[in-house]
Amino acid sequence: MTLVPVTYKGGIYQHDIVIDLIEDLGGYVVQKHVLAQEVVLQCFVPKDDIELIREISRPIFGEVTDSPLVGTEIAIVSMSLEIHHLPHPSCDIAEYVRRIGAKSNMVSLARGPGKRITGLNDEERDVINEHDIAVYLMGNFETCIEHKMPILLRGIEVPVVVCGGPDKETLVRIVDPPVEGYVGGVGRFMRRTKEADQLDKLDEIIAEITRVLEKKREDIAKDPLSVSPARLMNLIREKIPAILDVTSPTPLTVQMAGLRVKLPYDTFAPELRRMEIEDGITLGDVAEIVPSRMRDYILVKVLPFSETNTVI
Amino acid sequence: MLAVEYFEVECPEPVGAGYYKQITNDVLLDHNLLKVIEKIHIYIDPKIPVFIAVGVLKPITTVVRVGDIANINPQDSKMTLVITDETYLASMLKIFWERFGKDKVEQPDRFTVVLYDARADPRELEQVVIGHPGESVNRDLIYALRCVAPEGFRLRSERFENGKFSFVASENTLAEDIDELVKAKFALMGETP
Numbered sequence: 014m015t016l017v018p019v020t021y022k023g024g025i026y027q028h029d030i031v032i033d034l035i036e037d038l039g040g041y042v043v044q045k046h047v048l049a050q051e052v053v054l055q056c057f058v059p060k061d062d063i064e065l066i067r068e069i070s071r072p073i074f075g076e077v078t079d080s081p082l083v084g085t086e087i088a089i090v091s092m093s094l095e096i097h098h099l100p101h102p103s104c105d106i107a108e109y110v111r112r113i114g115a116k117s118n119m120v121s122l123a124r125g126p127g128k129r130i131t132g133l134n135d136e137e138r139d140v141i142n143e144h145d146i147a148v149y150l151m152g153n154f155e156t157c158i159e160h161k162m163p164i165l166l167r168g169i170e171v172p173v174v175v176c177g178g179p180d181k182e183t184l185v186r187i188v189d190p191p192v193e194g195y196v197g198g199v200g201r202f203m204r205r206t207k208e209a210d211q212l213d214k215l216d217e218i219i220a221e222i223t224r225v226l227e228k229k230r231e232d233i234a235k236d237p238l239s240v241s242p243a244r245l246m247n248l249i250r251e252k253i254p255a256i257l258d259v260t261s262p263t264p265l266t267v268q269m270a271g272l273r274v275k276l277p278y279d280t281f282a283p284e285l286r287r288m289e290i291e292d293g294i295t296l297g298d299v300a301e302i303v304p305s306r307m308r309d310y311i312l313v314k315v316l317p318f319s320e321t322n323t324v325i
Numbered sequence: 326m327l328a329v330e331y332f333e334v335e336c337p338e339p340v341g342a343g344y345y346k347q348i349t350n351d352v353l354l355d356h357n358l359l360k361v362i363e364k365i366h367i368y369i370d371p372k373i374p375v376f377i378a379v380g381v382l383k384p385i386t387t388v389v390r391v392g393d394i395a396n397i398n399p400q401d402s403k404m405t406l407v408i409t410d411e412t413y414l415a416s417m418l419k420i421f422w423e424r425f426g427k428d429k430v431e432q433p434d435r436f437t438v439v440l441y442d443a444r445a446d447p448r449e450l451e452q453v454v455i456g457h458p459g460e461s462v463n464r465d466l467i468y469a470l471r472c473v474a475p476e477g478f479r480l481r482s483e484r485f486e487n488g489k490f491s492f493v494a495s496e497n498t499l500a501e502d503i504d505e506l507v508k509a510k511f512a513l514m515g516e517t518p
Contacts, residue, residue: 097476127477127496128374152475153344154371178344200344203351203472 016057018083023075028052041243055083083114084267088144092125138168139306153178153200159187194221236317239299274311278304331364356469376474378492385459392451406438413456
């Protein structure tokens, strides 16, 4: 059964029918937002059953759309949190990827700006490495990008998409070491992205992120995960009730090959390790449970089949 | 854009120059400064690195008076002022408190000020000066140029004299001959610093 990421948008009335249907079909609801009279569900559903969900949600005016970024956590790396980069373009881009299902976190560097003084400390590096992909938002000058990128990419293991003012060909030429994706013509600007050409640029960023993540998904599919992170999410919600009291918008953040659990590590890590998934197999058997560099959270890294010899 | 007589951004990287022209325009527009600038020339060289902004301001001679922001309605023993623009309200209230005393000045809501037992001629009151918009221009312009300059350029030197300004910023210590460069950029606009 292939699960595909989709977004369901509809009225609050009878939306539980859709949730029940998705769960009965073997899908997972990753995020649920209730906005006044509207409900937005980000979910994984079996590929063959999308039409069925569309049909059942038609009478209640629900809409199902593809969202390739559902179930991914993206680091938007901004050079600083100064007015030079915020709210445009950093927030614009972070918000835009959120609209199509991704969970985006803005990572701002302590020593991002400047050419000579730029640097990346170990905490920033580790936080970026906890994500599925990092989107670097660079400035307008190719001299600076060329000079800074080797420093800012030191120790980064996740795929990177670089956005910068110069065109794509120039970025490909100057960024060293090479990264997975490039988007040209998006440097520093100080106006809201609302014109058609600016929105096209945002779509180009999404397309590049999707392309890079698709490749990562294919790599994961070659050596499948022992357990689906979306399934783990539901299990944790059932078996560790403390997660229900967490007020964060996404107490459990699904990633492509893991899960961020927003509970204190020292208190809950042993409990998570002991948590039974199925037939006596515990979470500790199929996943690494490590402290996250982000606050006091727990990071669950699901191990691939080749390491555990089990798929559940 | 039309309000500025001369507006150029000079940079060895033409793509970067285009972006910075847009950024400068957006920032000055956001801060309502385009109408006070007559000429502005920006030079950026990311290789050195240095950012220079030089320009000339339009003379600002206007002052804001009570009559500009309020309508005065004299009644028997009191005067009611209906405020149309709140920008200078605080400084106006301060002047009234000093002149009439706090117990005589009342502000029942955002757009109304009442003066009790005010022994003043309404026409004279209308002429009281409550604000000098030109005073804060220098400060606003420095702030705006800080937003325009690349963020890493934290070593700055600013100068405001006789309606002309120069703003130099760099990541490294500013070179000793920077004044020569500033002079050369003023010359491009047909001005002297």
